[in-house]
Amino acid sequence: MKVILQSVTVIDPTSAHHLKVVDIFIQDNLIKEIGKKLSVAGAKTLDCKGQYVSIGWIDLHVNFCDPGFETKEDILSGLNAAAKGGFVGVALMPNTQPALKSKSEIEYIKNKSINHAVNIYPIGCLSANREGKDLAEMYDMKLAGAKAFSDGNAAVQDAGLMSRAMLYAKGIDSLIISKPEDKNIAQNAQMNEGQTSTLLGMKGNPSLAEELMVSRDIFLAEYQDAKVHFTCITAAKSVELIKAAKKKGLKVTADVSVNHLYFDDTMLESFDTNFKLSPPLRTKEDIKALKQGLKEGSIDAICSQHTPEDIEHKQVEFEYAKEGMIGLQTAFSLALMTLEKQMDLSDIIAKFTIAPRAILGLPAQSIAVNQMASLTLFDPAATWKFQPSDNASKSKNTALFNQALKGKVISIINNHQLK
């Protein structure tokens, strides 16, 4: 592969070319040359005027439903959606059937994704069979390619187990990811507890359910001197807790999904099941705190929480609907639209690039000669509509079809491919 990105603006604070308009020549998987008016025989030239290039984006939280629910999504369709969304790598949560609970499942995922432009980083189960009782074979899974461990949506309720998991993961130099929710407080409620749930006669899942677990896991991480990453933080108080933990020097990181940054719980007034998410959408005040947390660095990264569901589990009464929304192809647009007034483009992009790489322990990258060509090309000013015909996912559970969006992904370059 020989490609020249012509007149592209570099967004990479670690690069000497940051915010400069340059030509970049890429051969196979390397950046060969950066300069002006480059011309290489046999190279495909892309006119990138007005477009930006950054190191490739990583999504810390996606669900691909494979193995188990391949009618909703499989590895290939999920990775294609990721590529269209500008992601060169995705961390796959173990919410599958069977769960990603042993070497076999991790290897299956790795094999299915071989030769794809998008890298996949499987997250193995923390507990055996994701049952929340005993530790899973984390070391064996790590050797097979698991990048971190989590019980995903089955938040670990047993504090003793979580404590041992953090300690064990520390011993194998790995990471525990916590999607924090105290099930006794949450009580299977279907939406945030607040004014909207009161108006709808719906039982509320208070943000307290999340905050209690965030507190607990911070205490455990401190006690074990271990790392913990919180995924899909939604509550203002969780941001405060994480901020305080970081200030103390604890090894705590966090991400937030674009859904929880962009939508609040009033979206549920029409009982639209696309907005039934786990954790639930919170309030405008929470969104404000999440944005501030991102700006200050209390929250490190932004994820899509891509969660495909078929129509049979969405076009039903609200209570019977499953949680989740697809989000890979719209993640960047939502993040940009909701954050551009408060944060520089470069800082927003860092939440998709530098931070998730550091959290997963991937090598840092830079846009420089002889560096890996793992890049995302995008146009932050372009407006577009997410058409059903553009949807690469097998599922259609999004509220964003035909909505006007800002910020468009052009393509990714990764693994010797332009996609």
Added chain:
Amino acid sequence: MQNLSVRHLLGIKGLTQHDIKLIFETADNFKTVINRPIKKVPSLRDTTIANIFFENSTRTKLSFELAQKRLSADVVNFSAASSSVSKGETLIDTVNNILAMKVDMVVMRHPNPGAALFLAKHIHVPIINAGDGAHEHPTQALLDAFSIREKLGDVKGKKVVIVGDIMHSRVALSNILCLKLLGAEVKVCGPTTLIPKYIESLGVTVEHDLRKALAWCDVANMLRIQLERQDIKYFPSLREYTMMHGLTKSLLDSLPKEIVVMHPGPINRGVEISSDVADAKQSIILDQVENGVAIRMAVLYLLAGQQGA
């Protein structure tokens, strides 16, 4: 004929003051009708109405059916004690199957909040929500407000306390919305564990002391304790509930003024109200039942008229 601003009656949310006035005025006429020797009018002749109940109901179903029959509608009843989903058929399929038999209107009760709204998005005939989980029960709120209006002249400015399990009650939510829309002052009273944390965002006040709440109000609406809706225990025992929130005759008689006592039924005698209160002259419980038929006739008539227009 005047029109409602809505095509379906999904909740009090979405209704205007004018809608409610129109429903009340129509119900006034129907109340006269059902007290005549010949109680039936031909208004809905050749209209077929399906009463679809995914949750047990005796009086609401009976009340709707009587209202339909007094209007000369043809009525079919469909009951599934358990939900359609547990039988493997989706709600939309169930209702579309019924509609395929040329049904013109649907009255539905369902255990899930939002079920009526969900259905309204997917089928094309008018829907009347006869209760969706702990969300809304609009005809109950309308008949309650209608009964207050009948007894006290006007709802506006009246002080109404709703007592009991506010958290699990669609009657409470629809009543709050309806009474507030009509200009009443509303207070809720019940065990602390059964009052939603954000209830005051609906514009009501909270009082946990029943005596104080009763001394304040003109009307007390005593809700039934719905143990079947509580998946966990919110209070230790019915006995203790009655001690704190049960309305007895001696409590009623000790109040500084005479208040009106209401209950949406069915009554747990000796729990939320004692027998002598239920049968006392301040009680308008049976008027509520009678008015229920008139209100439901009015709603059916108005929505059916809109359909033809």
